[in-house]
Amino acid sequence: MKHTDSLSKRLQQEMKDVVFSDIQRAELATRLSRKLVESNSATFTQRIAAIWNGYTEIPLTAGVVGVGVISFILISAVTNLLVIDQSTALLLLQSSQGMTDLRQGVSLL
Numbered sequence: 001m002k003h004t005d006s007l008s009k010r011l012q013q014e015m016k017d018v019v020f021s022d023i024q025r026a027e028l029a030t031r032l033s034r035k036l037v038e039s040n041s042a043t044f045t046q047r048i049a050a051i052w053n054g055y056t057e058i059p060l061t062a063g064v065v066g067v068g069v070i071s072f073i074l075i076s077a078v079t080n081l082l083v084i085d086q087s088t089a090l091l092l093l094q095s096s097q098g099m100t101d102l103r104q105g106v107s108l109l
Contacts, residue, residue, distance in 0.1 A: 020028070042050075058066075084092075
């Protein structure tokens with residue numbers, strides 16, 4: 001406890017020695033305000049680029065589970081679209097047969 005007290009006292013003493021002139025304060029204030037304006041006026045593409053170039057750590061198990069769930073959902077959605085039952089197949093065959101008869105009748109005229 002004694003060590004941290006002496007360290008904080010020493011730090012406070014050193015901070016008293018740090019003094020900025022009025023010109024330095026004004027320059028720092030303009031830099032900070034300029035940075036705030038630049039960060040707030042970032043375009044959508046700049047924000048997307050910042051996210052894309054950044055990184056997020058995702059645990060391996062969570063990533064694998066997430067990819068598995070998304071894959072399962074996509075596969076189940078696609079297989080439902082590709083499944084044709086017997087009545088639909090019969091209807092498709094009958095309609096295609098009717099189209100060929102119609103084409104042959106038109107070509108005979």
